[in-house]
Amino acid sequence: MLISEMDIITPQTVNDCLLILSKKETEHRIIAGGTDAVVRMKEGKWLPSTWINIKGLKELRYIKEINGTIHIGPLITHTDIIHSSLLQKKANILVEAAREVGAIQMQNMGTIGGNIGTASPAGDTIPALYVLNAAVELQSLHNKRLIPINLLFTGPGRTVIKPNEMITNIIIQPQTENEIGIFQKLGPRKAQSISIVNVAIMLSMAKDRECLGGKIAFGSVAPTIIRAKKCEALLPLNPLTDDIIENIAKIAWKEVMPITDGRATAEYRRDMASALLERGLYRLMRRWERK
Amino acid sequence: MKPSLNWVGKRVKRIDGPEKVTGELKYMTDYHFENMVWGKVLRAKYPYARIHSIQTEKARQLPGVICVLTHEDIPGFNGFGIVIPDQPVLASDIVRCTGDAVALVAAETQEIAEQALRLIEVDYELLEAITDAELAMSSSAPKLHPDGNIHSHVKIINGDTDAAFKEADIIIENTFYSPRQMHAFIETEGGWGVMDDEGLITIRCPGQYAYRDRMQIARALAYNPELIRVISSPIGGAFGGKDEITVQIYLALLAMYTNGRPVKIHLSREESVIAGIKRHPFKVQMRTAAKKDGTLLANEVRAVADTGAYASLGGAVIALAIEHSCGPYKIPNVNLEGFCVYTNNGISGAFRGFGVNQVCIGIETHLDMIAEQLELDPVEIRKKNVYHQGDISSMGHVVKTSVGTFKTLEIAENCDLWKNRSQFKKEVSEPWKKRGVALATSFHGIGMGIGLPDYGAASIELLPNGKFLVAVGCEEIGGGNGTTYAQIAAEILNCDISKIKVVQGDTSKTLDGGTVTASRSTYTGGRAVAAAAPKMIKLLTSAAAEILQVPLSDIIVQRDCLTAKEESLTYKAIYEYLYIHHKPAKVEGHFLLPKEKVEIKGSGGAPHHLYGYLTHVVMVEVDTLTGETDVLRVVSIPDAGKVINPQGLEGQAEGGAVMGIGYTLYEDVIIEEGFHKTKNFTDYIIPTIRETPVIETFPVEDAEQTGPFGAKGIGEVVMIPIIPAIMSAIYDATGARIYHLPATPERIFNALKDVKNKMPNIQGDKNDE
The missing domain is CATH 3.30.365.10 (Aldehyde oxidase/xanthine dehydrogenase, molybdopterin binding domain)
Incomplete structure (x- = not known):
């Protein structure tokens, strides 16, 4: 398929889009911000006969609070997330993660739905969505289902999303008053980089450094994002003093199974899982004490 | 004045x-013309292979294709190269790297041109690629070029190193490895070619010497150079990477076959990474001797440069490296040797610093090691050993022109960052972070050496x-x-x-x-x-x-x-x-240009008549949990002679410092078995504004009498001493020495681990290989 011969369809409503997706005669792919799709096309990996351009679908670009949950439309860009006062107040870990995505231009164009759909093990917003207990709504022409984020991905670049489905909503649990979160990323440089390792940490705090429980999600250290359940189990056992933090962080390398690639070796990634957890917990405690 | x-x-x-x-x-690659056609280059599929045949029929028949050219269509000499024309314009019988051009296509659109490239059938017989310079030097390695794999060998001997090492109080020996840096100019290689009715060929293509480009085009086309016009300015960045021919000859060849229509070639970043020239990766072994009082006695250097498949300026790079390998110091006994070696790894050539970057890390690191062992101040040991105007350099020649090193060191030791370094080092933002401050000095020849008219x-x-x-x-x-x-x-x-x-x-x-x-x-x-x-x-x-x-x-x-x-x-x-x-x-x-009269024996063009000097002071902060390193402050103290435009000098000093930071901490084009693992700016990491520190520039204006209003030159040395300065600052912060650049977070983290494991015996001269 030559790029000059490709078609591009721009549906006006979600229903139109689902109708197009339900037809099987053409080979199609959805494009929103294009920050991944265009690159894949350039590399010759994604060459559909028809692009379905959903970037203009206003009905999928929203952030709202409904019955104690927050609903985020898949066409919300990273920049939208960064500027949302609701998310800043009640899901600031997602705001932090969105800030770390690529360059400003990519934050402007790239969407959260796209970040989920691309299913990169190094995706920056996904660990944050894990610790916010996100569920992803998938719609087809005649069906709608809600998939918990930890069951959405089947492997690197692979999800349970069917060809006739699209993401129509992302539902997260807002952070409560005593919940604090942090996103930590290690890349080959500070700006515009792909994660070597990243981690999202969310803690539920009592007084001082007593922790009631927490969630820890690592990126780039396994085929998909993973939760560090052993570390999580240790969080409420003792007040999170600097010594305890170091001890918990040391466990992290046992929970990850990274690979060596151009960015880093597996050994380094393992060590960095511990390092980022230690650094994140330490910084979180500083923040908590200043709160 | x-x-x-x-x-x-x-x-x-x-x-x-x-x-x-x-x-x-508008840069030249920004232009589009209504009747233009697109040119594309078919690159070699393998790093080392014999070509049995090239079939272009299918490509020619594709609608929209205007011409397909191979080595058979070259009217003149099928080769180019600034010093020796060992690189074929279009490969005929053999390919020596994946950057080799095999065929050219001109077509109505870029897409058709790309399709046409895929339709060209090349019958290759694979050969085993030679990708290690030391292996390439061995007698058993297959010869990539008729004269063997050692393109050039320089050797400078002065004094008696054997005797000097015997009487030395301290000897330091290490091996340093440096990366294959990419110029990463914003404008990739490209341009325009057009031939008019009268046979005048116009090539608009950013380059660093229009007249020489014209001669190289004329040689390949067997065409009167007077009928070739080359427009080579303005350039969207070059840094040495557009010194050699990039696409000029391809443009001229295609222009002969496009019926007067302008033909444009503009390499994608991915093609530029593969085909463009890079900085030579070096292995530098250095052994340095000193007396108890810090006086340098002797230096032995063996440097091996991987020039890749073709020479380009590799011979000159290794010669300049060896000329500068002892720093701006007077070391009475030296034994210096450099090899420029062919491999199947892309092509290396000119790049800002021109070999000095790679050797500077050796001598400056050794000075700091000697100073530390002798409990001398890093500034004092340098002041003690630098040559002044009229002194005899390590090469054994009298330096007649201006030398500002001593003054740059004086400014360095009196600058805020150096004077108050112990205070600044305490101001870490988080307990696991460690700060270090270090300085280094270097120099760089201005103009061509002996043997090249200038x-x-x-x-x-x-x-x-x-x-x-x-x-x-x-x-x-x-x-x-x-x-x-x-x-x-x-x-x-x-x-x-x-x-x-x-x-x-x-x-x-x-x-x-x-x-x-x-x-x-x-x-x-x-x-x-x-x-x-x-x-x-x-x-x-x-x-x-x-x-x-x-x-x-x-x-x-x-x-x-x-x-x-x-x-x-x-x-x-x-x-x-x-x-x-x-x-x-x-x-x-x-x-x-004034020249030295007597060439130092075996040096390949040393000494230069003129040198620019510079001292850098840097402060780094190392995150010991991850190995991430931030350069927080840089003081750049150039001796540029009279400064014609302080703003321009600061621009050079700041840009050079950032390029030096990139070289030290981030950048490397990884090639494995002759194939590029680094593809584009996704995996080639250059500093952004967030990696850019505060940079202060304090020029020493030691006027050079032969220069315009006393000016010298500064374009290259601005990126050099910062490299060992950062390496030493990392050591100052953490006790971990880096011998293999770039000092990525992972390399620093591993070096930190080694330090921890070796405690309490930190003082090892062993390498991390």
């Missing part, structure tokens, strides 16, 4: 600033509108040399700078004035302008005397006009007089 200067030494704004800042300026030329023409057109061959590479030329011209002509127009890099408009390389364009081009300007004054005053009918001695050159008694003449009035009387309105200035 006169104390009061109007333009020289002033913060004159870039004459090309507004159009660059607003984006109004000259400058410029012309100045009075234009009908009363302005002056200053024409210099040296291209606008991004550094602002055009503004420098305008300042020098305005200064001597005594006019406002707005009266000066500058044209650069166009064989139809500028004289051959040599390359824009070797930190030479301010010095050489400036001197040529300074040679032409008095002739223009003479032309103006003679004309004025004739117009006013007064003796020549009555004419006074005033600001923006010429006067005699009460009468005043504008430049425009003078032009009109010259025009009516059919008198020339253009003058030329020529300048031959």
Whole structure:
């Protein structure tokens, strides 16, 4: 398929889009911000006969609070997330993660739905969505289902999303008053980089450094994002003093199974899982004490 | 020089600033023409293979394809290369790297051209790629070129190193590895070619020496160079990467087959990564001896440079590296040896610093190690060993020109960062972070060494509108040399700078004035302008005397006009007089660079007559949990001779510092088994503004008598000493030494682990290999 011969369809409503997706005669792919799709096309990996351009679908670009949950439309860009006062107040870990995505231009164009759909093990917003207990709504022409984020991905670049489905909503649990979160990323440089390792940490705090429980999600250290359940189990056992933090962080390398690639070796990634957890917990405690 | 200067030494704004800042300026690869066609290059599929046949029939038959060219279509000599033309324009029987060009296509669209490339069938027989320079040097390795794999070998021996090592109190020995840095210019290689009805070929392609590009094109085309016009300026960045031929010959070849339609080639970043020239990766083994008081006694160096498949300027790079391998110090006994070696790893060539970067890390690290063991101050040990003007260098020659090293060291030790370093080091933001401060000094030859003719030329023409057109061959590479030329011209002509127009890099408009390389364009081009300007004054005053009918001695050159008694003449009035009387309105200035008379035996061109010097002080902060390193502050202390434009100097100093940070901490083009693992800027990491520290520039103006207004050159040394300075600062912060660049977080983290494991015996001279 030559790029000059490709078609591009721009549906006006979600229903139109689902109708197009339900037809099987053409080979199609959805494009929103294009920050991944265009690159894949350039590399010759994604060459559909028809692009379905959903970037203009206003009905999928929203952030709202409904019955104690927050609903985020898949066409919300990273920049939208960064500027949302609701998310800043009640899901600031997602705001932090969105800030770390690529360059400003990519934050402007790239969407959260796209970040989920691309299913990169190094995706920056996904660990944050894990610790916010996100569920992803998938719609087809005649069906709608809600998939918990930890069951959405089947492997690197692979999800349970069917060809006739699209993401129509992302539902997260807002952070409560005593919940604090942090996103930590290690890349080959500070700006515009792909994660070597990243981690999202969310803690539920009592007084001082007593922790009631927490969630820890690592990126780039396994085929998909993973939760560090052993570390999580240790969080409420003792007040999170600097010594305890170091001890918990040391466990992290046992929970990850990274690979060596151009960015880093597996050994380094393992060590960095511990390092980022230690650094994140330490910084979180500083923040908590200043709160 | 006169104390009061109007333009020289002033913060004159870039004459090309507004159009660059607003984006109004079009670089040559920005242009599109209505009837244009696209050219594409078929690159080799394998790093080392024999070609049995090339079938182009299917490609030719594709609708929209205008021509498909192979080595059989080259009218002249199938080769190019600045020093020796060992690189085929289009491969015929063998490919030696994946950057090798095998065929060219011109087509109506880029897409059709790409399709056509896929339809060209090349029958390859795979050969085992040689990807390690040391292995390539062994006698058992297959020969990549008829004369073997050692392209060049330089050896300098001075004094008696054996005896010196015996009497030494301290000996330090290490091996250093440096990366394959990419120029990463924003404008990838590309340009335009067109041939008109009269057979005149015009090539618009950013390059660093239009006249030499023209000769290389003419040789491949077997075509009269007078019928080839090369426009090579402005350049969207080059840093040495456009010194060699990039796509000029492809453009000219295709232009011969496109029926007068302009043909454009513009490499994608991915193709630029594979085919473009890179900095030579080096392995440098160094052994240095000193006395108890810190006096350097001897230095032994063995450097091996991987030049990849073709020489380009590799021979000159290794020669310059060896010439600079002992730093700006007087070491009485040296034994220095360098090899430039062919492999199947892409192609290496010219890059800002030109081999000095790779060796500077050795000598500067050794000075710090010696100082530490002898409990000497890093500034003191350097001050003790630097040569001064008139001293004998480590190469054994008397340095006759200006030497500012000592002064740069004095400024370094008195700058805020160095003086208050113990305070700054305490101000870490988080408990696991550690700060270090270090300094290093280096130097860099200006102009070509012995054996290469080096000259400058410029012309100045009075234009009908009363302005002056200053024409210099040296291209606008991004550094602002055009503004420098305008300042020098305005200064001597005594006019406002707005009266000066500058044209650069166009064989139809500028004289051959040599390359824009070797930190030479301010010095050489400036001197040529300074040679032409008095002739223009003479032309103006003679004309004025004739117009006013007064003796020549009555004419006074005033600001923006010429006067005699009460009468005043504008430049425009003078032009009109010259025009009516059919008198020339253009003058030329020529300048031959001073050279050393005696070449150091075996050195391949050393010594240089002139050197620029620089000291860097840096502060880093290392995150010991992850190995991430931030350069927080940089002080750059260049000895550039007289500074023509402080703003321009700061631009060079800041850009150079950031490029040095990139080299030290982030950048490397990874090639495995001859194939590039690094594809584009996704995995080639260059510093962004978030990695850019506070950079202060404090120039030492040690005037060079032969330079224009006392100027020297600074374009390269600005990125050099910062490299070992960062390495030493990391050590100062953490106790971990890095011998293998780039010092990525992972390498630093592993070095930190080693330090922890080796405790308490930190003092090892062993390498991390």
